[in-house]
Amino acid sequence: MELHILEHSLKVASIAKEGIQICTHGLIKLAFLPSKTSLTEIRLNCWWKPVNNWKRREKCKFFSLTETPEDYTIIVDEDGFKELPESEYLSVAEATWLALNVVSGGGNATSSQPIGVTKIAKSVIAPLADHNISVFMLSTYQTDFILVRERDLPMVMHTLSSEFTLLRVVNGEAVAANSTGVTNGFVKPKLVPRPIIHPLSSPSNMFCVTSLDPDTLPSVATLLMDVMFYSGGAKETGGQSEDSGHIRFFSFSLIEGYISLVMDEQTTRRFPNNVLFTSASGELWKMVRIGGQPLGFDECGIVAQISEPLATADIPAYYISTFKFDHALVPEENIQSVIGALRTNESTGQ
């Protein structure tokens, strides 16, 4: 297994709902017009951008926007961050984050039924939690990104070097990254059971994780803008509220040219046929929302608390962290067993 440390320096920010209008200029640019050149080209270029081109700093290569009832969470690289205005509505997590990406290495091609977070729960998330490293998860249609603070990187590398071949992406080329061997002062972790501390809730609506061909993005751009920035208010006035178990949740990410979308089933119906990529089985997902109070960035082990029981039960899942809360997506047919398993964990923990 290979662990790629990507070269994006990421910022995590939150935009308050009422302040969204002052940010839309930048956000639309990041989502739909990432550069003067075409999206396809960015996707092709993303891995091997020559050094001098990096310095042009006009192309944002990592952008994610997630709307929750509370706020908009933005994850964006440093180049893209410059597009956002300074504002009282914009709060930014103080740290710089790095994205990790697990690669199977392609070798054991046949043996991997559990997908997504489940696959890496035991190998990455649990060891990091054991070492008190806080992580921030972002699952997309294409892959899972584990965000860690830049300052934690030596510890991360130390922790994961036994399990993974560590590769650092430099100028688009993956080069071997050696753990510097700083073991001094690192405490051997105590392996304790991880009870679920935060309250869980499960909204009633079902979600779809999907993507689309970047070439067709222009044809649905206005629709996406509507969904991103203008549908929330309309829905609220329409009388639908969280009380009915319905949650407002939408996520758009454009990372290295790949588009990923998470939206509820109702929203997908607004898209024309054949634009959204769907699985052959047409699978749908239900959400488990973690946290009653805003979780903050320092607490560690939250992802592990959720993902480990799921991995044990062999249930595939997506996991999307936002500025305030975490969200896990599990197959609709598994939601009851998931809730059950997590509740059990919760009770044993108390």
Added chain:
Amino acid sequence: MSSGYKPDILWSPHHADRYVICDTELSLYRIGPAGSPETKAGALPLSEQTAATLLAINSDTPYMKCVAWYPKHEPECLLAVGQANGRVVLTSLGQSHNSKCKELVGKEFVPKHARQCNTLAWNPVDSNWLAAGLDKHRADFSVLIWDISSKFSPEAVPAEKVRLSGDVDSGLVVTKPLYELGQNDACLSLCWLPRDHQKLLLAGMHRNLAIFDLRNTSQKTFVNTKAIQGVTVDPHFQDRVASFFEGQVAIWDLRKFEKPVFTLTEQPKPLTKVAWCPTRMGLLATLTRDSNIIRLYDMQHTPMPFGDEVEPTIIERSVQPCSESIISSFAWHPSAQNRMVVVSPNRVMNDFTVFERISLAWSSTTALMWACGRHLYECTEDAGQGAAAAEKDIATKMRERAQSHYGHDTVQVWRNHVLAGGDDPQLRSLWYTLHFMKQYTENVEQKQQSNKQSLIYSGIKNIVKSSSGTTETRRCWSGSDRQTDVPRYHSEERSLALQLCGWISRGPDIDVEPFLKSLEQEGEWERAAAVALFNLDIRRAIQILNKGASAEKGDLNLNVVAMALSGYTDEKNSLWREMCSSLRLQLKKPYLCIMFAFLTSEPGTYDAVLYESRVAVRDRVAFACMFLNDAQLPRYIDKLTYEMKEAGNLEGILLTGLTKDGVDLMESYVDRTGDVQTASFCMLKGSPGEVLKDPRVQCWIENYRNLLDAWRFWHKRAEFDIHRSKLDPSSKPLPQVFVSCNFCGKSISYSCSAIPHQGRGFSQYGVSGSPTKSKVTSCPGCRKPLPRCALCLMNMGTPVSSCPGTGKADEKADLTRDKKLAQFNNWFTWCHNCRHGGHAGHMLSWFRDHSECPVSACTCKCMQLDTTGNLVPSDSV
């Protein structure tokens, strides 16, 4: 993205005249000659000769991302289309749907999770297998290998689950691939390896190029690289792969897959297509975005594999198939040489053939050879008639002269100009000069040991300088008692000079009569008359002219001249004198002209004679020696010598001799003509001390030898070397190869040459008939026997018995020839590789029919190791 789909182009694998353009729809075209009856009115012109006819359009498959043409003959025109949502659809174009095709057309292959299909490739052997490379999905595979013959999978999704995938005719949908490869990453390009059809080369696997073997998918060979945007295998060299990214192309050798063998120079814009030419070895075409040129890389002469230390030899060219228009895509024609069709973004197509580079080479003779593509042209000099023959190149002339033994007649030296063709007055003069010089050298040598020899070869210029004791005489016109007032000068040196000019023969008498006779024989009437006149024998001159007029094909005008001559009067103011001095200028023949000039000049002022350039130098010099005084003569000779040197006129050798001055003259002659042959032969006769040591002379000689070698005139070369070593003993090379005895280690030839009477090296060793014959089969040092010939099994040193293969009659006729050859037949020869050998004659006849060593159990291919062994000399012995 706003520009929409750029058209791509695809040739039919089996119909050399059909191709498909794909953008938003598939259009099938047939290409044919422009203006032919079968091309209809609506045909699109592709080039001056060709036009395309649209045969069919298929717009059943939207969101096309990639297309691949079924590689087998049957069903023809079956296409696989990869779509933006990852589905692969089989479709067809312009077919009356036969049963086999019908079954397949419309079949869809659907991945579990939708995402763009980047690439498609049919397996070249198992043509049911279709590999599709997809974008990445977190939980799905990026390479799916579909079996197009597989039936609808029964465990397909329940109907109510097909919510988002639209209306699907599930009867034709296949969802279960044969193989799945590459999890959690994108596949940007892939191709099957032609060497092993079970192997697949993928690009895009996490910045990897990876080779999977379908028989064991858990094993893969991979290499980390950025160059993953596209891969393509060289059809002519199946281990060579080109992969590219941005503006850079990397060339890989699959046998050394760790790193690219080399990378091509980076282009400023990202590449969009890279394709090997299927009809030409090692030719790679690349296209960058928004460009109107196709760049070609010729790797034909790039060795594969090559070491790290060598710079690859790649010839880079670019072609512009449709002038200013931007190229969207191109495709090589599968069979027509170097031909491609290019298509522009607005679907304008162009038929284009890349012109092959022309390489050309001169042969050592005048033939010229050039190669273009698969054609080889030879161009030889036209054996021209008449005027053209005179314009022959000096190399051709030298070749012909070498074949006629030019320069080798050392007895009758003057004959060499005949061997040279006899049509060059300068050569004629040169060889006569050398002839006279040699003659008188011998003469002097016979008579006395004096210092004259050097004087003669040093030419008239030096001879007249040392002139002393000149006497002046005033003679009567012979045959009349009238006294002339023309002073004539005599001295020993002057008569020597006259001898060198050929006017008088050797010996004490200074009679010019033999010379006149010989001129009469050659029909040089005017010249003879002039010489007679200058010898003050006006009667003889008139007689000669009369003879000339009455001779066969004689010029009757000579009679008129004779009459004019007979009216000669020495009165200063006579009408005759006045008229002659003005009318003589109208005479076309230079000798007649100078005759009257002589008669009408004041004594001592003979410029009209001396500077008449149409008159041979030797005659003017002889004249000067007779009629110029001691002060005038050296001045005139110096002036003439300078002129000759400047002009590179070989007649001047008479003046300069074979001295430093002569080399200067010859230098300007060689500069003018390039005739190193004449220069070499001429200068070889010069004194070894000064002239031959001159670097210019050595240069001419070496160049002439190289020329002979280049013409494969090896026998001529050898003859020249022998000739040279006779004249210049210092040029004889020392023996460089010795045969040493196996027992005592001493050179058998060395001990041979130590005996003074035999001292000729081992080349003559073993010649039969020698009284010491009994001993030559053993080492002269230790008396042990010499090795045996592998063929006759006799000890070396014994003479070769009669040559096998030649009939008796031939043998007798060629007796002298055989005798010559026999010397060589007895030579030692051996293979440097296996060290077997024997008599040269035996070896030669053995290898005429064999390539292997004659020693049994030795498999050495001796003859093939000899690179010059198969060359045949182009001159005969």
